[in-house]
Amino acid sequence: PRHGFLAAETYFGNKPHEVRTQAYLDTLASYCFISERLFKELQQADPKGLSWQYTTTAFNYSVAVGQQVHTAPVIKARFSIDGFQSSIDFGVAPLETFDCILGATFCHKHLTALDWQNHRMVLRNNHGTKFTVYGDHQFIASRKLDLIVPRSEARKAVKKLGCLLLMIQPVDKTPELISEDSNFGSMHS
Numbered sequence: 001p002r003h004g005f006l007a008a009e010t011y012f013g014n015k016p017h018e019v020r021t022q023a024y025l026d027t028l029a030s031y032c033f034i035s036e037r038l039f040k041e042l043q044q045a046d047p048k049g050l051s052w053q054y055t056t057t058a059f060n061y062s063v064a065v066g067q068q069v070h071t072a073p074v075i076k077a078r079f080s081i082d083g084f085q086s087s088i089d090f091g092v093a094p095l096e097t098f099d100c101i102l103g104a105t106f107c108h109k110h111l112t113a114l115d116w117q118n119h120r121m122v123l124r125n126n127h128g129t130k131f132t133v134y135g136d137h138q139f140i141a142s143r144k145l146d147l148i149v150p151r152s153e154a155r156k157a158v159k160k161l162g163c164l165l166l167m168i169q170p171v172d173k174t175p176e177l178i179s180e181d182s183n184f185g186s187m188h189s
Helices: 036-045 104-110 137-141 151-159 163-167
Strands: 006-012 019-025 033-035 052-061 070-081 084-093 100-102 111-115 120-124 130-134
Touching (some): 006 036, 033 070, 052 084, 084 104
Parallel strands (some): 019 100, 033 084
Antiparallel strands (some): 006 019, 006 070, 033 100, 052 070, 111 120
């Protein structure tokens, strides 16, 4: 029952060579992703890999209502949002709209409160400190809902029965994250 999207200014890497982008919170995505473009930018800013490392894992994923299965190599990268800092695993994927998606793995570990209507989330770091992050309403307002499905899969998506129900979000004033819904570990997309 989300009313909108939440995106916030995010930095990857170390000062003075940080890479600036927008992180998009997506509670329906099973994993966290960064775009191939952002990863290349991070590699150029930090060629020694002090703020990121390759892992030995990869995972398969598909997007929204897409049929195609992709494989994403996984990196561990350090990033910050409004004072909150963490190092988490990101799948490197050919994202077209957002350079960084924070999915259910991030939400399960760090998200304690979510208020879509006021573009606000509360994050808890590994030490238990809470940070209130306000989303960038202007950034999200400039995006279109159809950009969630990659152009390469859009034709297949609109032919699927019920796809419009997946693409339309009802207006609901109740907060999305309530105690019984906070177990992101059991969510899959």
